[in-house]
Amino acid sequence: MKFSKILYFCAAAAAICLTSCMKNGENKTTQTLPGYLNTSFDSYGTEVAYCNGVGYTIDLNYDDMKADVTIEGLSVNGQKFTSMTFKDISWKKNSMGWQVIEAMNVTPVSQLPAPTFDNISLWIYQRYIGSQYMPFVRMSYSIGGQYIVSMPTALINGGTTTVTAPGQPDYVQDPDKINAEDQTYYIFTFDPAKSVAELSIAGAKFNDRMPAMNMRFKNIPYQVTKDGLYKLSISSIPEPVVVGSDGTETPNPSYPITDFYCSTDACNNMTLNFTCTVSMRPQGASEAVTIPYHVNVVCKGPDFVKEYN
Numbered sequence: 001m002k003f004s005k006i007l008y009f010c011a012a013a014a015a016i017c018l019t020s021c022m023k024n025g026e027n028k029t030t031q032t033l034p035g036y037l038n039t040s041f042d043s044y045g046t047e048v049a050y051c052n053g054v055g056y057t058i059d060l061n062y063d064d065m066k067a068d069v070t071i072e073g074l075s076v077n078g079q080k081f082t083s084m085t086f087k088d089i090s091w092k093k094n095s096m097g098w099q100v101i102e103a104m105n106v107t108p109v110s111q112l113p114a115p116t117f118d119n120i121s122l123w124i125y126q127r128y129i130g131s132q133y134m135p136f137v138r139m140s141y142s143i144g145g146q147y148i149v150s151m152p153t154a155l156i157n158g159g160t161t162t163v164t165a166p167g168q169p170d171y172v173q174d175p176d177k178i179n180a181e182d183q184t185y186y187i188f189t190f191d192p193a194k195s196v197a198e199l200s201i202a203g204a205k206f207n208d209r210m211p212a213m214n215m216r217f218k219n220i221p222y223q224v225t226k227d228g229l230y231k232l233s234i235s236s237i238p239e240p241v242v243v244g245s246d247g248t249e250t251p252n253p254s255y256p257i258t259d260f261y262c263s264t265d266a267c268n269n270m271t272l273n274f275t276c277t278v279s280m281r282p283q284g285a286s287e288a289v290t291i292p293y294h295v296n297v298v299c300k301g302p303d304f305v306k307e308y309n
Contacts, residue, residue, distance in 0.1 A: 007174070009238060015047075016050040020028070021227055024240045026061075027061065027062040027063050028059060028060060028061050028062065028063075029059070029060045029062075030057065030058070030059050030060075031056075031057070031058045031124065031135070032055070032056070032057050032074065033056040033057075033058070033061070033135075033137060033152070034055045034056075035053065035055070035152060035153050036053075036054040036055065036056065036139075036151060036152055036153065037050060037051070037052050037054070037150070037151055037152075037155065037190065037192050038051040038052075038074065038075075038148050038149070038150045039053050039148065039149050039151070039223070040146045040147070040148050041146065041147045041148075041149070041226045042145070042146060042147075043145060043147075045226045047223075047224070048146065049075075049146075050192055050224075050265070051073070051074060051075040052084070052153070052192045052193070053073050054071065054073045054074055054088045054141075054150060055071070055072040056069065056070065056071055056072070056122075057069075057072075058070075058101070060091060060099065060122070065090060065091055065092065066088045066089065066090060066091070067086075067088075067089045067090075067091040067101045068085060068086065068087055068088070068089075068177075069085065069086045069089060069120070069122065070083060070084070070085040070086075070100060071083070071084050071085075071108070072172050076115055076143055076144075077115075077144070077209050079112070081110055081112060081114065082111070083110065083111075084109065084110040084114050084177050085108055085109045085110070086103065086106055086108045086109075086120065087108075087109060089101055089102075089103045089106070089120075090103070096122070096125075096302060096303045096304070097125060097126075097302060098123045098124065098125050098302070098304070099123070099124040099125070099126075100122075100123050101120075101121075101122040101123075101124075102119070102120065102122070103117075103119065103120055104118065104119045105117075105118065105119075106120060106293075112174040115143050115144060116143075117141050117142065117143055118141075118142035118144070118145075119141060119142050120140075120141040120145065121138070121140050121141065122137070122138075122139050122141065123137070123138040123139070123304070124136070124137055124164035125137075125267065125301075125302045126298045129156065129185075130142065130180075134156060136266065136267035136268060136301055136302060137152065137266055137267070138228065138265075138266065138267060138304065139151075140228065145284050147226060148186070149224060149225075149226065149228045151224065151228065151230070151265075151266050152266055153189065153190045153191075153192065154188065154189045154190070155188040155230075155264065155266060156185055156186070156187050156188075156189070157185070157186045157187075157188070157264060157268050157270045157297075157299045158175055158183050158184070158185050158186065158268070158296055158299060159175060159268070159270065159298050159299025159300060160172065160173065160174050160175065160297070160299075161173040161184055161205075161295065161296070161297050162295075162296045162297075162298075163205075163206045163207065163293050163294065163295050163296075164294045164296075165206075165207075165292065165293045165294065166291065166292070167289050167291075168207065168291070171205070171206060171207045171208060173205065182203070183203065184201060184202065184203045184204055184205065184212075185201075185202040185203065185231065186199060186200075186201055186202075186203075186270070186272065186297065186299075187199070187200040187202060188200075188230070188264070190222060190230065195221060195222060195223070196218075196219045196220060196221055196222065197220045197221075197222045197230070197232055198216065198217065198218050198219075198220070199216070199217045199220060199232075199262075200214065200215070200217075200243070201214065201217075202214055205284040206276065206278075206293045206295065207293075213242055214242065214243040214244075215240065215241070215242060215243065215252070216240070216242075216243050216249065217237045217239075217240055217257060217260070218237075218238070218239050218241075219238055219239065220232045220233075220234050220237070220260065221233065221234060223272070226241075228265050228266065229263055229264065229265050230262075230263070230265075231262070231263050231265075232260070232262040233260065233261045233262075234260045235258060235259065235260075236256065236257070236258045236260075236305070237256070237257035237260060237274075239251065239254045240253070240255060240256070240257045254279060255276055255277065255278055256276070256277050257274050257275070257276055258274070258275045258277065259273065259274060259275045260274040261273050261274070264299070265301070267284060267301035267304065268299045268300065268301035268302075269299065269301045270297065270299040271296075271298055271299075271302060272295070272296070272297040272299075273294075273295065273296050273297075274295050275292050275293065275294050275295070276292075276293045276295060277291070277292045277293070278290070278291050278292075278293060279291075
């Protein structure tokens with residue numbers, strides 16, 4: 001499945017088609033990261049607040065290895081900041097390929113008096129899907145005793161899909177053994193106002209005979225953890241739909257989705273499990289049989305190891 005078709009299939013995925021560009025005549029890049037959700041936790045790990053629609057602009061200078069980080073739309077203790085910028089933070093590229101921007105006890109420049117951040121940690125790993133720029137980003141900071149996890153509200157994950165069903169051979173889709181356009185992608189969008197997520201599966205297949213189809217699961221409750229994870233869980237998907245090539249949604253109640261669970265970070269580290277029960281009449285049989293297909297998806301992002309030297 002071509003990536004352009006994935007974007008067409010799931011328009012919300014365009015929200016994470018970010019930008020990165022090299023400034024003309026300068027050894028600098030500017031990266032734009034829109035549409036982030038900030039979740040604040042107290043010292044006990046209890047969620048105390050969230051702020052949606054936060055955006056970031058990161059300017060990286062490759063000559064002096066300094067970074068400017070601008071945050072837009074951040075709320076701190078009820079105070080909304082249109083824009084604040086951290087100037088000249090040292091950054092490096094570590095042995096795993098991450099661009100690491102970290103600092104302690106820093107105060108950004110802002111039109112309003114800005115608070116001092118106890119620390120800020122921003123890790124970026126460059127990734128493209130097709131020609132679309134979609135980096136992995138791990139971001140958090142602390143302000144006045146509150147720990148804030150900042151995560152995108154849309155994700156595209158890809159990994160190994162394994163499907164098991166009684167009396168049938170296992171179906172395994174290994175992204176290392178197929179063409180990129182044939183890979184299944186798992187596209188998440190999160191609605192912080194309702195605390196529900198939507199999962200669109202581009203190119204879903206449960207066995208070798210099944211043609212790839214686009215599926216969408218809606219209204220899945222989720223929560224954000226202090227460890228920077230989205231956790232989604234529901235016993236039964238209320239409205240599974242099939243999405244046509246023109247974007248038309250068709251209800252699919254004959255293929256109920258149950259026992260749905262997912263844990264994912266913002267860097268393609270994901271575990272997803274659900275069961276799709278199919279009623280079918282085998283060739284030559286007089287009655288239909290019910291077959292539960294158990295779907296397990298494991299995605300692995302780039303290695304993340306803290307370096308202190």
